[in-house]
Amino acid sequence: MLELLTPSEMGEADRLTIAAGTPGAVLMDRAGLAVADAVATRHPLGHRIVVVCGPGNNGGDGFVAARVLAGRGYPVRLMLVGEADRLKGDAADAAARWRQRLPIEPLDKAAVAAADVVVDALFGAGLARPLDGEAAEAVAAINAGRGEVVAVDLPSGINGETGAVMGVAVKADVTVTFFRRKPGHFLLPGREYAGRVRVADIGIQPDVLTTIGARCFLNAPGLWREHWHPPAVSGHKYVRGHAVVVSGPVATTGAARLAAGAALRIGAGLVTVASPPDALIVNASHLTAVMVRSVDGAEGLAGLLADHRLNAVVIGPGLGTGPETVARVATVLDGPRAVVLDADALTSHRDDPAGLFARIAGRSHPVVMTPHDGEFARLFPDIAAAGLPKTDRARQAAARSGAVVVLKGADTVIAAPDGRTAINDNAPPWLATAGSGDVLSGIIGGLVAEGMPGFEAAAMGVWAHGAAGERAGIGLIAEDLAPALRDVLRALAADAS
Ligand SMILES: NC(=O)C1=CN([C@@H]2O[C@H](COP(=O)(O)OP(=O)(O)OC[C@H]3O[C@@H](n4cnc5c(N)ncnc54)[C@H](O)[C@@H]3O)[C@@H](O)[C@H]2O)[C@@H](O)CC1
Ligand SMILES: [K+]
Numbered sequence: 001m002l003e004l005l006t007p008s009e010m011g012e013a014d015r016l017t018i019a020a021g022t023p024g025a026v027l028m029d030r031a032g033l034a035v036a037d038a039v040a041t042r043h044p045l046g047h048r049i050v051v052v053c054g055p056g057n058n059g060g061d062g063f064v065a066a067r068v069l070a071g072r073g074y075p076v077r078l079m080l081v082g083e084a085d086r087l088k089g090d091a092a093d094a095a096a097r098w099r100q101r102l103p104i105e106p107l108d109k110a111a112v113a114a115a116d117v118v119v120d121a122l123f124g125a126g127l128a129r130p131l132d133g134e135a136a137e138a139v140a141a142i143n144a145g146r147g148e149v150v151a152v153d154l155p156s157g158i159n160g161e162t163g164a165v166m167g168v169a170v171k172a173d174v175t176v177t178f179f180r181r182k183p184g185h186f187l188l189p190g191r192e193y194a195g196r197v198r199v200a201d202i203g204i205q206p207d208v209l210t211t212i213g214a215r216c217f218l219n220a221p222g223l224w225r226e227h228w229h230p231p232a233v234s235g236h237k238y239v240r241g242h243a244v245v246v247s248g249p250v251a252t253t254g255a256a257r258l259a260a261g262a263a264l265r266i267g268a269g270l271v272t273v274a275s276p277p278d279a280l281i282v283n284a285s286h287l288t289a290v291m292v293r294s295v296d297g298a299e300g301l302a303g304l305l306a307d308h309r310l311n312a313v314v315i316g317p318g319l320g321t322g323p324e325t326v327a328r329v330a331t332v333l334d335g336p337r338a339v340v341l342d343a344d345a346l347t348s349h350r351d352d353p354a355g356l357f358a359r360i361a362g363r364s365h366p367v368v369m370t371p372h373d374g375e376f377a378r379l380f381p382d383i384a385a386a387g388l389p390k391t392d393r394a395r396q397a398a399a400r401s402g403a404v405v406v407l408k409g410a411d412t413v414i415a416a417p418d419g420r421t422a423i424n425d426n427a428p429p430w431l432a433t434a435g436s437g438d439v440l441s442g443i444i445g446g447l448v449a450e451g452m453p454g455f456e457a458a459a460m461g462v463w464a465h466g467a468a469g470e471r472a473g474i475g476l477i478a479e480d481l482a483p484a485l486r487d488v489l490r491a492l493a494a495d496a497s
Helices: 007-019 024-042 057-071 089-099 109-114 133-144 190-194 208-212 254-266 277-286 297-305 323-333 343-347 353-360 373-379 381-385 390-401 436-449 454-472 478-496
Strands: 049-053 076-080 117-121 148-152 174-178 196-200 216-218 242-246 270-275 291-294 312-315 338-341 367-369 404-407 413-415 421-423
Touching: 007 024, 007 208, 024 057, 024 089, 024 117, 024 148, 024 174, 024 196, 049 057, 049 109, 057 076, 057 089, 057 117, 057 148, 076 109, 109 133, 242 254, 242 297, 242 436, 254 270, 254 277, 254 312, 254 436, 254 478, 270 277, 270 297, 277 291, 297 323, 312 323, 312 436, 323 338, 323 343, 323 353, 338 436, 343 373, 343 436, 353 373, 353 390, 367 454, 373 381, 373 390, 373 404, 381 390, 390 404, 390 413, 390 421, 404 454, 413 454, 421 454, 436 454, 436 478, 454 478
Parallel strands: 049 076, 049 117, 117 148, 148 174, 174 196, 216 421, 242 270, 242 312, 270 291, 312 338, 338 367, 367 404
Antiparallel strands: 404 413, 413 421
């Protein structure tokens, strides 16, 4: 159930299902029934319900929900934004059935304000342009009310593909969507408008997903857990890989140590910090289980990495920008190892992103890059400026660079060069703290050292980072994350066994 379908993919699911013999009216009846059930489980008989319908099939779902709820004895009023005689198809039929018993009313703001529940059935997948006029007024009335808001499919005004607010949008407490959730439920700001998202089965068969080629997912353990193996009794630290984190100069060594500690904690067998000679004493005096080696420049790094048991490298945090960093990245990418590129390793290629991508092309070991928006814009200025949904930005960058791209933020998107994309939703706000990104790159570095494929390692890393942040709680500093990973791993291991 982790697939996320864009409105056009959902339309395709709808068409395939209808072509296979289920009439659209049946799908609409099931959708409306699911909405009615969601209302009824939350509200006792007697609660006043207002259903606000729009001109399309989202409104059609609203007509069905209103009829079911009225049939169960709730006091229901239905208001239509638009003209009843312009309703079409299944929505027109649903409206006709409602009208046999109860009236279709125009928007009554006072009634919306006083309702115990407002069902928002204005717009869903068919939202085509920013809301204005009466539709925008209806949204404002719904948001001003004191009752609970249950949105049908999407909060009206939220773009189901991008999560963008199209003019104005309904703030829902609960959103009932159908068959599969949508990217707009998780991409910001959509996530903040959707409330709790419930998925209703309306009889669409999962095999349509293959035909559609669904490739966007919610980031959750089901997406990568089978690729993650907790330490086995017969295991040995050497089979869990050896990660190297490249340290910056004396004053900025902390970032590498944060990454190294996280790599070890997530389960890499061994972790070494490759330290400039003059920073050795600083690094050594702060590290215990993580090893330290004195490594001078790109050449020294090449010497260290000649030992191919060192199978993963994290490079970038605290490293400094410039030609020396470019040279070290080239060294790291030239050999049989997984690589995580972060921070200064990315920024140092702002003048020649194509040179970086050429080094990544054709590698058989994974490369993961973890840019925030600023770093992303330096490497992919045209993609950043094109006004694309976040999922498409990450996906295009992955295809161009050949790397798994982790486009960070409160709604981090992970994309693989083959087009698979995951949206993460478990990061608490306090995770945005100094050094948090260094920890993330270390976690991913540890997971690729353990042998996980790049996309799964990146997705699990982002999820585990968020889960650790949630467990550590408000007041978190980056140092708290690695300890909090223990609980996260324990829960995952228990779940996997
Ligand atoms: N795809 C599926 O499998 C199913 C879809 N169903 C429902 O159908 C919905 C999609 O229905 P539609 O495609 O009819 O789309 P909507 O009902 O979301 O909206 C389309 C209508 O709104 C108008 N419109 C779009 N943007 C507007 C704006 N900014 N201002 C004013 N009017 C605007 C359009 O001209 C059209 O009349 C889904 O969200 C869902 O609720 C369900 O009935 C069950 C099955
Ligand atoms: K809606």
